Amino acid sequence: MxxxxxxxxxxxxxxxxxxxxxxxxxxxxxxxxxxxxxxxxxxxxxxxxxxxxxxxxxxxxxxxxxxxxxxxxxxxxxxxxxxxxxxxxxxxxxxxxxxxxxxxxxxxxxxxxxxxxxxxxxxxxxxxxxxxxxxxxxxxxxxxxxxxxxxxxxxxxxxxxxxxxxxxxxxxxxxxxSIMREYANIRDNFSDQFITHLVLVGSALGPALLIGVPLGLLAHRHVRLQGTLFSVLNFFQTIPSIALFALLVAPLSALGNAFPLLGEWGIKGIGAAPAIIALVMYALLPVVRNTYAGLKGVPPATVEAARGMGMTARQVLWRVEIPLALPVMLSGLRIVTVQAIGLTVVAALIGAGGLGAFIFQGLGQYAIDLVLLGAIPTIVLAVIADFTLQMLVVLSKPAGTRR
Amino acid sequence: MSVSALSRPSFSRRALLILLSVLLIALVVGMEQLAPLFRALFPDQDPAMYERESFLNLTLAHLALVLVSSLISVSVGVAAGLFVTRPAGREFEPLVSTLAAIGQTFPPAAVLAIVVPVAGFGFIPTLVALVLYGLLPVVQNTVAGLGTVPSQTLEAARGNGMSAWQILWRIELPLAMRVIIAGVRVSVIINIGTATIGSTVGAKTLGTPIIAGLVGNNLPYVIQGAILVGLLAIVTDLAFERLERRFSFGESGAMA
Structure with missing residues (x-):
């Protein structure tokens, strides 16, 4: 035709x-x-x-x-x-x-x-x-x-x-x-919750990377681990956010009650602790998967050549494998960051605060402006994070392959 | 990969699917029987069992919401994906793909919240939010799946004198089906989660006991709702995994 x-x-x-x-x-x-x-x-x-x-x-x-x-x-x-x-x-x-x-x-x-x-x-x-x-x-x-x-x-x-x-x-x-008048009413609270939102996202991303990247390396080195590891992480990813948040409330409040010292550190049923743990659990799959995929994409001939030049295993990892895998690993970080910004909205339901607090408070009072004051900044935040990390992914590619 | 290496995990996953489905059905029907257990675990809570609505009704309402929204998302999404890959609509393809990509960065809970001013409270806004959000992965994967069909295959089909319709039905859709189903899987799983949050805007779902428990500081309510909805999502995901595998033509199967 x-x-x-x-x-x-x-x-x-x-x-x-x-x-x-x-x-x-x-x-x-x-x-x-x-x-x-x-x-x-x-x-x-x-x-x-x-x-x-x-x-x-x-x-x-x-x-x-x-x-x-x-x-x-x-x-x-x-x-x-x-x-x-x-x-x-x-x-x-x-x-x-x-x-x-x-x-x-x-x-x-x-x-x-x-x-x-x-x-x-x-x-x-x-x-x-x-x-x-x-x-x-x-x-x-x-x-x-x-x-x-x-x-x-x-x-x-x-x-x-x-x-x-x-x-x-x-x-x-x-x-x-109207929406800006609503904002003027809650100005101080807004910046507090906005910062809380960012802190929650940040404190989930740190541990997720610290745990996820080594796990990805492990999955790359030991092929037999992959099946179990990826299915367990996929389980976490599948459980609806509010259910995972909620399921963590019970064991954490039991822990906090049993050991009052832990409770004083903030490990208790309601609040930031269950939120951050759940966010880390959600973040693990993309981090591990992309670390694994990035390493797998490094051409074996390149690794072979690096070894032939007399590099140690550690040097091969840090100077060859990780730099070449970086773009794929960063796209994992991009997925995780955007996802965490969205999931933190739901964390407001278990008392962790963040911009979601305005959404649910607004829904409760049928105050639409308040709902939008929570929802629009979250969306803007997610889009900006997505765009910024996309730029980083482009920049992390070897010169000449950038688009 | 050898056949034995593949068949063993898939067998154990089938066993897992059956086991979890039975557990889910048993809990949906018989959660009330566990009342003594919850009373023993939470002696201070009264009542220790969510009784404002039966869990069977909540589960059915949840499923109805997800089913209706997914049916709409899939039919509209596949139609849109088909439109932008035909000659008549190809001009719209870059915009639709970008829109699907940007749209998925929007948090589902925020989409739900933004629909409320337009559609009010209850079943309808949740449905609208689920449909809008569920569309995106379906469109994206339909476009991607149709894009994976090799051009030589299409060329050969044309050479055999097949019409555009025949090529679509007998070549393109069957070859793209696995990727399309992967998109539907993502869409349905997200929708199960978002429907749970829908109870905050007045939809009756399995999220209702969770929210009631969080608001009223009643942990047993929270656990009862969360276990059911978590199981529901996992069972659905495992079922889709099997469905996807059925459409992978001689490929060595999914990675995990």
Missing amino acids: SASHNPTRDTASARLVANRVLVTLLCAGLLAAWLLPFATMSPNRLASGQTVGLSEALSAWQAIALLALSAVLAVAALRRPLPRELAHGVVLLASLGLLLITLYSLGDYAQRTLVEKSPSARVSQGSAFWVMAFCCALAAIDAFQRASSGWLLRLGYMLIAGGSVAMLFASGHFDDL
């Missing part, structure tokens, strides 16, 4: 439109902007409010900017006027601009309205806001992949995008938004 040689079918629309993904995203974003509420106005923190459409929420220049940038995106999606590479750059900038306009307009609307209303009134983001932001982000990601840009450019763009959003937050532009 000729279709396999020419992926885009030669129809009238294919001759006109070069980027159907962008067209789809643009249509979805505009449809949401037209049909769904952009913001919600409520009289106080817990009451449900009335919805506000985009046309009502935007000032004149914001509406014009929004339409202009959408038009730029529409032109960039066409086959004709712009050359391909230029079109990708234009899409990248326009989608970032659109995202910033969307964010800015929401904050601006909150500022304008709340001047006239009672101080307890709340303005929060509506579903159209989320869909528009989501479509902008997707358009940017897609443009990146089409431009086949290197990791340095990707890092630069991430910093610019993240930096401009952070500046909008820092300038106090969003302070009148």
